[in-house]
Amino acid sequence: MASRLQQIQKHISDPAIMSGEFWQDVPLAPPDSIFKLTAAYNTDSYPKKVNLGVGAYRDNDGKPWVLPVVKKATEKLLSDPLYNHEYLPITGLPEFTSAAAKLILGPDSSAIADGRVASAQTISGTGACHLAALFLIKFYGFNGPKHVFLSNPTWVNHHALFKNVGITPVEYPYYDPHTFGLDLQGFKTALENAPPRSVILMHPCAHNPTGVDPTREQWKELAEVIIAKHHYAFFDCAYQGFASGDLDNDAWAVRYFVEKKVPMLVCQSFAKNAGLYGERVGALHIISPGQDTAHRVKSQLSVLQRSEISTPPMHGAKLMALILNDKELFEEWKRDIKTMAHRIISMREELYRLLTEGFETPGSWDHITRQIGMFSFTGLNAAQSQAMNDKAHVYMTTNGRISMAGLNTSNVRYVAESVDKAVRGTL
Numbered sequence: 001m002a003s004r005l006q007q008i009q010k011h012i013s014d015p016a017i018m019s020g021e022f023w024q025d026v027p028l029a030p031p032d033s034i035f036k037l038t039a040a041y042n043t044d045s046y047p048k049k050v051n052l053g054v055g056a057y058r059d060n061d062g063k064p065w066v067l068p069v070v071k072k073a074t075e076k077l078l079s080d081p082l083y084n085h086e087y088l089p090i091t092g093l094p095e096f097t098s099a100a101a102k103l104i105l106g107p108d109s110s111a112i113a114d115g116r117v118a119s120a121q122t123i124s125g126t127g128a129c130h131l132a133a134l135f136l137i138k139f140y141g142f143n144g145p146k147h148v149f150l151s152n153p154t155w156v157n158h159h160a161l162f163k164n165v166g167i168t169p170v171e172y173p174y175y176d177p178h179t180f181g182l183d184l185q186g187f188k189t190a191l192e193n194a195p196p197r198s199v200i201l202m203h204p205c206a207h208n209p210t211g212v213d214p215t216r217e218q219w220k221e222l223a224e225v226i227i228a229k230h231h232y233a234f235f236d237c238a239y240q241g242f243a244s245g246d247l248d249n250d251a252w253a254v255r256y257f258v259e260k261k262v263p264m265l266v267c268q269s270f271a272k273n274a275g276l277y278g279e280r281v282g283a284l285h286i287i288s289p290g291q292d293t294a295h296r297v298k299s300q301l302s303v304l305q306r307s308e309i310s311t312p313p314m315h316g317a318k319l320m321a322l323i324l325n326d327k328e329l330f331e332e333w334k335r336d337i338k339t340m341a342h343r344i345i346s347m348r349e350e351l352y353r354l355l356t357e358g359f360e361t362p363g364s365w366d367h368i369t370r371q372i373g374m375f376s377f378t379g380l381n382a383a384q385s386q387a388m389n390d391k392a393h394v395y396m397t398t399n400g401r402i403s404m405a406g407l408n409t410s411n412v413r414y415v416a417e418s419v420d421k422a423v424r425g426t427l
């Protein structure tokens with residue numbers, strides 16, 4: 001009989017094992033569509049190429065923008081002799097999470113004053129959504145199927161993110177392709193028909209990918225149905241300040257729902273509004289009916305966080321804590337946000353002007369200026385969008401979405417001309 005050692009030797013010399021055939025049943029996954037677009041853009045040598053795929057702010061020279069306030073805060077942080085690289089607490093830097101809660105819920109929020117908010121620092125907005133999804137699957141007490149209602153369309157990652165924790169996405173109507181605006185009636189009907197206590201994910205501002213937001217009156221109508229049906233509001237806020245240039249204005253829907261005592265949580269990202277994409281700065285805030293509940297919720301967020309990431313990253317949270325808690329830096333940040341939002345708004349206006357007065361492109365283009373935030377749903381169909389990629393070297397997703405942040409005074413005319421040709425079928 002072979003000795004144990006011989007058995008092991010035979011085992012490790014088995015070519016099937018040594019060649020990694022262990023994983024022979026793992027299928028090849030397709031690359032992420034947005035990252036694939038950027039890779040194609042990067043290798044394209046065409047001089048007029050434009051990247052309208054990725055949702056990241058670019059300045060008027062098409063370059064990433066480090067916000068001046070972030071530069072200032074970084075210098076301040078790094079020159080502090082006490083700066084170190086110790087672990088943060090499991091639920092994050094308290095000076096950051098409390099200031100972040102105030103930013104989204106408002107400085108006078110009754111929920112904060114009553115101690116009803118349980119906050120945890122997360123790996124940016126994605127991590128906030130993930131932690132929230134984990135918390136829901138464990139504690140929400142779904143009676144019946146574990147569903148989350150997502151707008152159709154929504155940020156593509158929402159689908160995978162919920163599926164990964166065992167929550168099944170169900171879509172509600174949101175975008176009306178005929179008006180390029182909100183399908184309010186479809187949305188309300190879906191809320192009415194959803195089982196009571198359904199979890200409804202909403203984007204409080206700058207809806208990704210459509211750029212279509214409900215008006216305040218429409219939010220009120222939606223809140224009414226949500227309250228009547230005892231639904232749970234899951235707000236994913238990745239663009240506060242980025243939509244209108246005003247942090248309070250963009251938080252209106254969230255604050256209205258809190259005021260109306262809708263059971264809810266908020267996921268918050270500082271990737272876009274502070275340009276801290278790679279630093280992964282975000283927070284999850286769960287609003288509870290009372291202080292004692294909030295305390296228990298926070299204890300469970302801590303347990304979940306510990307097993308997921310142990311503790312969150314420090315640098316970006318320290319930067320944001322400095323900016324949010326220092327009056328002067330905070331005012332400067334607000335000015336930087338306005339710079340970004342207003343540049344994007346001016347690009348919307350210029351693209352609209354070129355498509356209408358400039359090229360007299362067939363169709364209606366009002367939605368370009370009506371939509372808000374980082375993205376616009378142009379209305380280009382899949383074939384036209386593909387032609388923009390292949391023929392004009394203007395990189396965009398095939399659902400017709402463009403990132404307005406990729407437009408600047410040097411390329412907007414070329415993009416408009418390409419859209420015009422795509423619409424006319426002459427690209």
Ligand SMILES: Cc1ncc(COP(=O)(O)O)c(C=O)c1O
Pocket residue numbers: 055123124125126127155203208236237238269270271277282
């Ligand atoms: C709607 C929405 N939620 C969440 C995120 C997550 O962003 P991040 O994880 O970079 O903060 C994004 C990013 O594009 C988004 O558009």
